[in-house]
Amino acid sequence: MIELDEIDAKILRALARDATQSAGAMGRRLGLSQPATWRRIRRLEEAGVIRGRHLKLNAEKLGFGVTVFLGVKLALRGRVSLEDFERAVTAIPEVQSVEHVLGLYDYRLRVVARDLPDFERVLRRRIMTLPGAGEVEANVLLSEERLAGPL
Incomplete structure (x- = not known):
């Protein structure tokens, strides 16, 4: 450190x-x-304290009016490797971030879509067909505030 x-x-x-x-x-x-x-x-x-500098795009101005956080629980523990799921989910362009988490769900995804019907299409045709995808909980983002970090 x-x-x-x-x-x-x-x-x-x-x-x-x-x-x-x-x-x-x-x-x-x-x-x-x-x-x-x-x-x-x-x-x-x-030292790895600064890991990069990132461009933050305005998704809404680019035509993506809906952001959804998905909690995904893998259905078949042990039968589908975490790497297989991660590789497949990161290939979906609408998925902005994939976080392996501890708790009720195995993964937390940030997904953008043009509107709710577009999100439903992404969910049904892409996410729910992923290897090992099981239970899913969706939370639609209403607003986002940037809070100061620990420094």
């Missing part, structure tokens, strides 16, 4: 708000030079 000081925490908060900002601009706000800021960012990347 890497030791983080207050400057590292400030860099992480700044990148979480806007990962496109330059090391020079960030350094000026933090009282560091551009090279010193860049070295700290590289150290955080090399």
Whole structure:
């Protein structure tokens, strides 16, 4: 585990708000030079603290008006490998994330669709036909707020 000081925490908060900002601009706000800021960012990347920088698309503006969280319980424990299910579900373009979880369900999926009939099509024709797919619970996203992380 890497030791983080207050400057590292400030860099992480700044990148979480806007990962496109330059090391020079960030350094000026933090009282560091551009090279010193860049070295700290590289150290955080090399230590695995920063795993990447991601583009967040507005699904609604792209025509995907419905987001659904699915809890999926595998039907045939031991007969279908987790890897088979994961490989099949990650090949579905409407599935944005796949999380293997502990609890009532084995997996939590984030699925986007154009509308509810489109979601029903994805559910019936793609998700429910996956190897080992059993019980499913759907929760439709009504709104989403971004909460500050642990830093």
